[in-house]
Amino acid sequence: MIYLETSRLQLRDWDEADLEPFSRLNADENVMKYFPGTLSFTETNEFYKLIISEFEEYGFGLYAVETKENTEFIGFIGFHKAAFEADFTPCIEIGWRLKKEAWGKGYATEGVAACLQYGFNTLGFSDVYSFTADINKPSKNVMIKNGMNFIKTFDHPKIKKDSPLSKHVLYHIKRNSNQ
Template sequence: MSHEPLTLQGPRIRLRPWREEDRAAFAAMNADAEVMRYFASPLDRAGSDGFMDRINAHQAEHGFSFWAIERHAEPGAIGLCGLARVPWEERFTPAVEIGWRLATAHQRQGYAEEAARITLAHGFGPLELPEIVAFTVADNLRSWGLMERLGMKRDGGFEHPRLPEGHPKRPHMLYRLTRRDWIDARLGGG
């Protein structure tokens, strides 16, 4: 079943489907060592194109995926944010994760939080997901700090199965947010 991708609007940004003309900016972001410092390694152009192809395939299959983040004031993809089914087995799967990534020039400006809040509202609203998870390495303070600001609760950790034993980035922290807790926080003004 094919699902047409949506565009979601926020105060300063929109989350929109990826376009072919986004591939160069996407590849530049994915090749940036600073952007990718908490991942196993930066991606070369082929790896970045493959990632975008997987994003588009996930969208077609599930009706959601990672969107391109674009500012209203200046068109062009500056990052990604969205939802994806976790494609491997772990104690918390099956699960849908929220993820974000921004080009260096657009970090520390609140775009990731705005995009994540739009994404959670879509995931818990129209998609009616029962829970959304997030995970990162312990050193990524800004990312797990955002997870906490979003109302996500830490649930221990796990060893990322796609990284080899002994890899320094294999240990990950897990965060979770249920639809019920998200609704309660919104009703309570949280």
Template sequence: MTEIRTPRLLLRRWTEQDLAPMAEINADPDVMRWIRDGSVLDPEQTAAAIERWEHEWDDEGFGLFAVELLASGELAGFTGLSIPWFLPEVLPAVEIGWRLGRQFWGQGYASEAAHAALEFALEDRGLDRVVSIARAGNDASENVMRKLGMELDREITHPEYGHRLTVHAIDLTQYH
């Protein structure tokens, strides 16, 4: 089983016990306002998402990690790697993403987890380039991207929802 420890976090595969806390995160309109059309997800949609994330691990050898706080064992959300199928114009690509519960914002957890996932992508999985995609105006996510050393690659329009997206990227030669 793939696990990564950082000073404060455990990045690990998903368990049944993660469904309720992740469903709570996905039900928060403040968390979800930057994702897809901004709609919250119900527990069934969250369960289906976790199942898809686990299948991506099996199919691709990478995926979205559950992010657990080492100090308390709480599920903070996720970070990790996925293929952004929804955005064909950036393919082939692997995206790094994250989603944390509101109570975990502003404490550096997203940057800490994403840095570990980026290192996993470039060093462990041998990827030579990683992108990150955010809805334009999502300053918090774009700040994490900059902390990772990513640079703006392009701005495009979401093919389904029509809002502007920023695509940041980093390749192995830029990673330090």
């Protein structure tokens, strides 16, 4: 099922055929630069199962993304229920991960904008959060371009304190603030 379409993208249900390119995406050191490490095929498979289970439980999740031009899988954009220990959780998080060849084309900004509109207007979210390592300037730019507001920095509880990825930034947007 296709949930969302933009002028260049389709955000859709996952298919088992996505598992192989999803595994390549998660094994790419450039793509995973702002994460603690790359993911093995087994770890990607577990992540895939989590994504599918969130769709079954909540009716939304991280949508598989493909280009309309050639229906090529380029990654994911969508929602996740963040529940780690923090003063802003549990919350609805918007997140994305695209393969390197898709970077710099505005796909993340375009897909996030469509997701936010869908989340507020169709799914009935009142607000959405996003967070990333403070050093991840490209993702912070996507948040800003989509009208998200900086809230604070925080130490991510699942990342070692001595890691350069520990310091995270939190962004937030409320319904109607992006329309």
